[in-house]
Amino acid sequence: AAGPVRVERSVDSLCPYCGVGCQVTYHVAGGDIVGAKGRDGEANHQRLCVKGRFGFDYSRHPQRLTVPLIRKEGAPKEPLDPADPFTHFRPASWDEALDAAAAGLKRLPASALAGLGSAKGSNEEAYLFQKLVRTGFKSNNVDHCTRLCHASSVAALLEGIGSGAVTAPVAEVANAEVIVLIGANPSANHPVAASFIKNAVKGGAQLVILDPRGQALTRFASHHLKFNNGTDVALLNAMLHVIVAEELYDRDFVQARTTGFAELAQHLKSYAPEAMAPLCGIDAGTIRVVARLYARAASAMILWGMGVSQHSHGTDNSRCLIALALLCGHVGRPGSGLHPLRGQNNVQGASDAGLIPMMLPDYGRVGLDAVRQRFEAGWGVELDPDSGLTVVEMMDAAQAGIIRGLYVEGENPAMSDPDLAHARQALAGLEHLVVQDIFLTETAMLADVVLPASSFFEKTGSFTNTDRHIQMGRQVIDPPGEARSDLWIITEMGRRLGLPWTYDGPKAVFDEMCGLMGSLSGITWERLESEGGITTPAGKAILFGDVFPTGDGKARLVPASGLAPAENPDADYPFLLSTGRVLEHWHTGSMTRRSDVLDRLQGLPAVNVSPGDMARLGLAEGARVRLESRRGAVEAAAVADSRLSPGALFLPFCFTEAAANLLTNPALDPVAKIPELKVSAVRLLPCSE
């Protein structure tokens, strides 16, 4: 019988999954990772969730891409078995694949090209990828999954307080008297952060949860406001109304630190709790109680997630949260702040590094001459002054034949975009699609050239967590077969696009970033190596105690008015579907569905249904049902969820067998261009045996 595994070496690195950014030590034997243990990182204090503890084995899954692939002449662009890519692709050498990948892009004009980078990659990869698109494609058509997660939060934060990142780390909940959690389910999506919230409640903090769906943390909450999905503005404006009408706001803070109070106060007059209660489904008395609790607290944190941001009025939702904090002076002090819980492990860093179409690194707008000229001088090329296309706009442009060539690094839009039938058709219709990934994802199946990349554990780079803490992710194991590091692949692609790049690794790229990005001032690769993690900017965990980084140093109170989702249930589509994640799986499932432990724990594509609806429709637990929206249909098992209200459904978007985004609505927030992934009208039909 096999004895215990003898650990040969251990490497300090990070968890590859969520934005909490837990520090991990990986144990290695025989060239494979055999164990993971939480380290004493600022964000995790040795804690790990099930994904961090057991979800590393995907890196050695037999379906890993180990050789570059080129589509066979005439092979149709259609779904295929990821275990057998050679029905539609043939293996190629790196030189042949890179030459083919670059040649297909070079044939097309700048206006027909776009790139999707990854929030799972390092800061250096994100920076280099956006630089490749901007200087190699000569276009700003570059974006990443922030467009599908917190784009609206970032837009509102930049507008309101001049900075798109959190003002205080999750750990500050320990110093908060009141914690407001809205549109977030940390127990599933940021589990270690959830453990800090539980600790804070045990230490005396009051937890207020505003959430239409219900969640595990509810039992720790003093108040749970289960409001109607999509009515955030009605509920939050009603709270703001109470705070202004009852003069609960912090007069000194509002006067000294903000502008726009008079306009906001005027706007809020029509949002009395009694007027908003029928819309948001929360009685006026409860709204008043919670508003008073937040306003009167000596310290208070607001944490939010996709339930706030993934709406056609996501920017308005975030504007309300920012106004709450500013009116009450709950920013810039211990235990107080605004914290959009960032989703992927490096979505903060990828955004900081400029992986967004309207902004260069450090959020300077491409349209501003002074900003652009600084990067033109640094990069030695002229840059396009026009903002590029966002994720969903790229798919629309591809469908219209405007975007004809796309380079996708580590993203899976054929699973993550709304209205997938449309997105998949757009991807399949491209003249040239290059996909760089570790598996033959649903997107890679439609590619012309597939470049086999490194998993998180097979490369070194810096990663910025939701707390703005930049941490070092270190290579633990070697890539399989001929797979290469993403940075090497991007560099080689850049060279073939005519860029004079000589980067010999992540340090060279990080050094260049430090020279161009003020947010990295004082941070060096050597410091990251020796200290393991440094908070940006300037080591400050809590920001804006004195001044906001706006033109006049003051924050801006912005009235918000978006009251209804773009699509509501009706007689034809009577259910309201919300999509999201589950504890065991990560985003489109390309990694966690190939993790043995995680997929054993949760491998069933299932839609959550309220017990009342299960009974009304005569559905037994696990019964097969068909979900149909105006855009598509999927089949899944129905499971009863007592937290759901009648008429509400929840379907995770990680299951390729029941791809939730076939159903979702591509309606966009007009400011941030984020789609309304949290509200779709659907019907639910029992499947005949």
Ligand code: SF4
């Ligand atoms: Fe990884 Fe997030 Fe879990 Fe920490 S909380 S172990 S970063 S998935």
